[in-house]
Amino acid sequence: MSTESKQNFQPDYLIDFTIEVFISFGIPKEHATLAARILALSDIRGIDSHGVARLYSYVGLLSEGLINPNPKVSIIREKKSVATVDGDNGLGLVVGHFANEMAMDKANKYGSGWISVCNSNHYGIAGYYSLEALKRDMIGWSMTNTTKLVAPLWGAERMLGTNPISIAFPGWNEPPVVIDLATSTAAYGKIEIAKRHQEEVPSGWITDKDGGLSTHPEDMINGGALLPLGSTRALGGHKGYALASMVDILTAVLSGANWGPFVPPFALRQEIPSRSVGKGIGHFFGAMEIDGFMEVDVFKKRIDEWVSVMRNTKPAKGTDGVLIPGEPEHLEEIKRKKEGIPLNASVIADLKAISKQTGIPFSEH
């Protein structure tokens, strides 16, 4: 995508730095370690936008006292396999981890577990949580709502977040099938990059402030919106809007969190919503024990066969053929664990600024 020069860092170096930074804000070591590892996993899997590049935003919110560094994550209502959890305004990475554990513990006891979470903050990549379930031979689900960026189909206002959905299924010899997708057509980061490079974006990604299709990134940035997956009515934009709505309701209407245009910002520079309709942002986690449906080994071997059949689809002319959901991230993981995580100059500058603010050393080697 970008031609900017990058510098490689070992994951452990970034993790250790991140842990110390979090600890310097009063976050307990156990929580700091968890959060640092989730950010690093994002970088390792090639999802650069949700890794250590986000540390600067977290530090901004922690510096202003907008995030509780030592939350007590607790169940506020439950019935056997389901519960609502209050994240006590902790780091989303910490709240998310513990709520997801609760879903898996319920699955262990009741076959499945489903947790809707309020009073949380930005939780990193949705895929971290669904991948955790694989360690316990479960199918993992994860969703979160996020700050408004997306217009519902036929709307001219940002009303919903990019609200991602993730679900993961374990394979036997094959890597897992990991679905992790935002319900918008494109990510906001891509609009910012196009603007920086003074390039147009494909028609179907964004609208201007009147809700009209545009290919000029500044039209979106100046009061326009991202389009939901499907883009236009003809191509199914009502479906992406419906999926974003599903995520918003399961994560926030059901938990008592803020929903739709009232979701609080995940960085200081963002607009504060006009009113509050609940507590913090919302997540939704699910876990299902495979063994409750089918022998675990039989299921994993069926997944392998499914993967093999899909991968062997006749390729479309001019392409390298069909990929399996999660496969590009899996290949990136193998590569980056060996070669390190490439960070661009602006992320390195942010980390240096954090180093200066906190006194935690950060060097480019």
Added chain:
Amino acid sequence: MSTESKQNFQPDYLIDFTIEVFISFGIPKEHATLAARILALSDIRGIDSHGVARLYSYVGLLSEGLINPNPKVSIIREKKSVATVDGDNGLGLVVGHFANEMAMDKANKYGSGWISVCNSNHYGIAGYYSLEALKRDMIGWSMTNTTKLVAPLWGAERMLGTNPISIAFPGWNEPPVVIDLATSTAAYGKIEIAKRHQEEVPSGWITDKDGGLSTHPEDMINGGALLPLGSTRALGGHKGYALASMVDILTAVLSGANWGPFVPPFALRQEIPSRSVGKGIGHFFGAMEIDGFMEVDVFKKRIDEWVSVMRNTKPAKGTDGVLIPGEPEHLEEIKRKKEGIPLNASVIADLKAISKQTGIPFSEH
């Protein structure tokens, strides 16, 4: 969409006819009534493709003895809130109804219930099942896999069905939010209609037999495929493919049904898959008791507020503004319950052919 002349029928007339037709194939009256009501609900909600228009296909399969008219729908494996159900090769409408009931009974006992179903057939509209859950103050989920029509992104073969996802949330004064979407960009019926009218289709709906984008419906019909929601890589076609994969795995890999390109046909004229990898087609049902998460009335009022805020989004220029998922079907339901169900000449001809075959009278009044 179409300018074909239509004739209106009262829902009860079509239901009574359908019940008698099913009974004539040895289907017990209770099952026949259920199935007829599900087909009629589809017509009433304006989803013409999945209503009485499908009776001809069901009759074809029943006539050939390919569907068991009196199935014993049974749980073959379970752990508290989750189970796998074998549909005994019954009508999907009957199997689906009973499996969905099992999910709701589990939700009543364990807070949620999740059923993966094998050995079933075409189950009608996904939304019927999720709507049923609302009667019990639950959130309903429903998915099914279907006969192959869709190419995975960068593939040049039909490998997946249009695999729909439905989820429904009850409102207080507002009608429910009902999400019900196929994971393809467009429905196959629209390609057939365009071909009949000798019209082109929008770019992004279909590929030709080499996997290239096409606007000529006959290219899809002659060995091409539908595109997944998102259409192209730039607009997120990998996401629609991932969602279709999720449905395929939850409904069929997990239940022991046929998956991907091996899903059996739902009508006689369709191609028989090259091999069998399980039993019948697959469904997945979920139900969650709202009361396990939040006071039911509080949740319903929060849904009303969510609906009101979304509906009041500033409209995009040149549009009537934002609709709520399920709203068009709800408005159609009010209209058709009063005015009747409009059937076109080819559907009426099919019903007359069924009347002739079975001896059940059918008149145009």
